[in-house]
Amino acid sequence: xxxxxxxxxxxxxxxxxxxxxxxxxxxxxxxxxxxxxxxxxxxxxxxxxxxxxxxxxxxxxxxxxxxxxxxxxxxxxxxxxxxxxxxxxxxxxxxxxxxxxxxxxxxxxxxxxxxxxxxxxxxxxxxxxxxxxxxxxxxxxxxxxxxxxxxxxxxxxxxxxxxxxxxxxxxxxxxxxxxxxxxxxxxxxxxxxxxxxxx
Amino acid sequence: xxxxxxxxxxxxxxxxxxxxxxxxxxxxxxxxxxxxxxxxxxxxxxxxxxxxxxxxxxxxxxxx
Numbered sequence: 401x402x403x404x405x406x407x408x409x410x411x412x413x414x415x416x417x418x419x420x421x422x423x424x425x426x427x428x429x430x431x432x433x434x435x436x437x438x439x440x441x442x443x444x445x446x447x448x449x450x451x452x453x454x455x456x457x458x459x460x461x462x463x464x465x466x467x468x469x470x471x472x473x474x475x476x477x478x479x480x481x482x483x484x485x486x487x488x489x490x491x492x493x494x495x496x497x498x499x500x501x502x503x504x505x506x507x508x509x510x511x512x513x514x515x516x517x518x519x520x521x522x523x524x525x526x527x528x529x530x531x532x533x534x535x536x537x538x539x540x541x542x543x544x545x546x547x548x549x550x551x552x553x554x555x556x557x558x559x560x561x562x563x564x565x566x567x568x569x570x571x572x573x574x575x576x577x578x579x580x581x582x583x584x585x586x587x588x589x590x591x592x593x594x595x596x597x598x599x
Numbered sequence: 600x601x602x603x604x605x606x607x608x609x610x611x612x613x614x615x616x617x618x619x620x621x622x623x624x625x626x627x628x629x630x631x632x633x634x635x636x637x638x639x640x641x642x643x644x645x646x647x648x649x650x651x652x653x654x655x656x657x658x659x660x661x662x663x
Contacts, residue, residue: 484635502645510636522633532645552643559641578646 426573426594427564433512433519434562434598441487442466442557443477449492449528449549454538458492458549461536465550466490466557468587471599481525484511488524488560490553496527503529504577505552507559524560526553535580543580551577551584563594 448457463474481489481496499506511523528534528549535546551572558573565575571588587595 483637498640499642503642504645506640506642508637508640510634510639513633547645555643556641564641575642576644576646581646 423568424590424593425567426571426590426597427566428594428598429509429559429562429564431512431519432562432598433521436520438471438599439473440471440561442472442474442490442560443479443487444474444490445480445492446476446478447491447493449530449534451533451546452492452536452539452549453541454536458534458536458538461538461550462490462492462553465537465554465585468554468585469557469561469595471561471595472557482523483508483525484523486523488526488557490526490528490556492528492549493530494527495529496525499527499529500531501529504532504547505529505556507556509559521560521562526556526560528552537585545579547577547579548582548584551582554587555584558591558594561595562598563591566590566594 444459444462446456446459448459450457452458452461454461459476463476466472466474477487477489479489481491495503496506496508498508505526505528507524507526509521509524512519512521514520533546534549534552535543536548537550555572555577563573566573568574568588568590570583571590572584572586573591573594574584577584
């Protein structure tokens with residue numbers, strides 16, 4: 401009887417502990433790396449996406465959306481992205497020859513350097529697949545078969561700051577998203593845990 | 600200064616550079632090793648396509 405009680409207590413403790421500690425599944429870029437200083441500067445190229453029917457093809461919407469990470473200083477730029485050279489630049493009207501097929505957007509993350517035991521990000525540029533239709537938080541004509549550019553770019557900027565993908569469904573860093581799904585605009589606990597691990 | 604002394608001074612200076620400056624340069628190079636892996640890219644996919652059987656998930660250039 402005593403043994404049974406002990407066993408039950410042990411099982412209960414394990415279950416409670418498992419429920420109390422959140423199950424994070426975020427991943428970090430490898431090697432682990434961060435920007436040397438924050439806020440991280442991200443520019444949105446002013447040539448917007450022609451499928452987004454707000455005033456500027458989603459540019460202003462994206463400048464606002466990516467601030468969700470809390471460590472981003474965002475604004476527009478009339479200069480196209482220069483790969484390997486900061487600032488990180490978002491291009492809404494070009495796939496950069498890296499984002500085709502079922503790819504909605506892609507981030508080039510291979511630019512970094514080491515200083516002693518630390519690894520620092522030098523640049524990361526984002527490109528958009530122009531074969532899809534997109535919508536933004538500043539569009540007013542509803543959503544039909546379109547993909548949310550605010551959420552997509554919030555996801556991509558997660559890569560810019562050093563995060564990989566997660567297996568947590570509903571988190572911003574989940575590797576896929578459906579049309580008219582706006583959940584990626586809001587960071588989940590898993591996304592924030594990843595960011596707080598790095599910065 | 601005689602020619603011999605001048606040669607000796609040059610030799611000492613070269614030895615000094617070899618012993619001190621060159622390792623410093625090499626160390627600095629190692630410390631600031633920069634990586635430009637243009638193929639490293641992360642992709643967000645269309646979920647409809649992503650879950651479709653037989654869909655190619657990897658973009659050209661080693662996407663994740």
